[in-house]
Amino acid sequence: MRPGAKRNTEDINYYVDGILSGNRVVLSQAITLVESKLANHQALAQRIIEQCLPHSGRALRLGITGVPGVGKSTFIEVLGMKIIEGGGQLAVLAIDPSSQISKGSILGDKTRMERLSSAPQAYIRPSPAGDSLGGVARKTRETILLCEAAGFNHILVETVGVGQSEVTVHSMVDFFLLLLLPGAGDELQGIKRGIVEMADLLAVNKADGDVAKKAQLSAADYRNALHFYPAKESQWIPPVMTCSALNDVGVAEIWECILSYQEFTQKSGFFDQQREQQTKNWFQESIQQLLTQQFFNFPGMIDHLQSLEKKVMDRELSPVHAAHMLLQTFWAQQNRS
């Protein structure tokens, strides 16, 4: 693309050429289309994604989660710098539910990742607040594809480990890292059920100064606890490590561990199997979502649903019978129209 080429919002080549040549401004514009709710933006976004598809899939996709205060930004800054110092190109995608309330926290994060945000090999993109966190996270799948087409061979998706987004993020990454605070167990109360089970690596951060010893103890406790978790499909045994992102201690070892996971699962074939399964699931979920959404968009369906639900709750109708009635009305309407 010529420098200074004028943006034509209808011109798909503007976007595709820009992305494939690694132009971050165009990449950002395309991601904004992906995140937009306007129908024409969505249609254009889908065409851009499709053109980028053959150039996607080559990055290592990492998910990182942890409760607020665990030091995710500092950790990502340090890990990210190691990745780009090793010759990698890194895109960081942040999904932050708190942005819906405070608005400021993501920008705060971005300025906190000072070195990374000024490195030419890194691209940081916070996700805007959406209606539903799950919805925002779903857009992230498409954003990953665009970043890969733009040449980023490392994608890091960051979430706050308190909500629903982790399950969705887990369904789009190759490796899932859980950051923990020193102090056995208690802080997990803030982490949603199921997140520990998804992790491929647990890292107790802030293992510095007075709490270094405490962090070691926490790690040992977690190690014991993990014995009671069932084996992972990947056959990978999630290690528990300690680190101090602040002092750059232990992060290099975590990065090596991630790379050995990649090697291990690529050898076993799990890496590709998981990718394939994730794509299939994404397709299935998209069908389910669209079908349900379009179904309830038909005039009167929501009202009908609510009046049936009331009867179900009052034990006048069984849930199965009520569902049959709703569907019958729907198909009858279809045939009339």
Added chain:
Amino acid sequence: MRPGAKRNTEDINYYVDGILSGNRVVLSQAITLVESKLANHQALAQRIIEQCLPHSGRALRLGITGVPGVGKSTFIEVLGMKIIEGGGQLAVLAIDPSSQISKGSILGDKTRMERLSSAPQAYIRPSPAGDSLGGVARKTRETILLCEAAGFNHILVETVGVGQSEVTVHSMVDFFLLLLLPGAGDELQGIKRGIVEMADLLAVNKADGDVAKKAQLSAADYRNALHFYPAKESQWIPPVMTCSALNDVGVAEIWECILSYQEFTQKSGFFDQQREQQTKNWFQESIQQLLTQQFFNFPGMIDHLQSLEKKVMDRELSPVHAAHMLLQTFWAQQNRS
């Protein structure tokens, strides 16, 4: 119902009167209709369920799971006898995936529960092998309603802790009990991910003879491990107990624990909230299932899905775009018809 009344398969009153008067033969016949795949059986079953609905919901619903060999049958026999000796009426519903292969195991179970199966206050109903375990488990929801209408105030749903059915069973019971073997952690390899998190009580069974000590150690280990699990929505902290169903040791304490859970959650309101939420979810799931099933039953949909999936896997189409295409074709067909 008159004794010896002739069965008229069209006569809904035969079933409803029979169930409400606690006639087990009629109850069994009605459950067979619920489990049947024939459309006329299903229609009749739905009408029976609806008539029974106002008389349902009054039982304490328990789920019990554990790997094969953990001693579920013996445990249920002993716990069941305590329930009926305390004046309760108990229905045991067994969902067993192995029955699909061996056929014999459920009958084996039934004969193993000797005292319980001959007690007039107990009713044991194994679920027949179905196409899908989830499908069988779903029918169990309706079977619970019928058993409650027949006067059973305790329902015990038994599953083997290796498959998908546990999640479904968890969504229909008030309390979920996980039986474990002595021996730290290892045997959990056979237990599906997520099952430990669902449990309201963990009991290490076979705490007898030589392994009594081992069972105590296992329980202590599990107790430690549970600290690393997030808090439950019910605010109930799942205890870890030991028992020997064979020697009737510790089972009474487990039963008391279940009753204190009931008291605790009824006081806090969680008991009723969970029931309401389960009913709502059942309705929502039924709609989703029917909609998806009827959608894919339309001529050509499966073929169309498969050819689109191939394009998705070959990166010719994005999953979201392919889903849109499938839906578009579908609605176009609807409007043509």
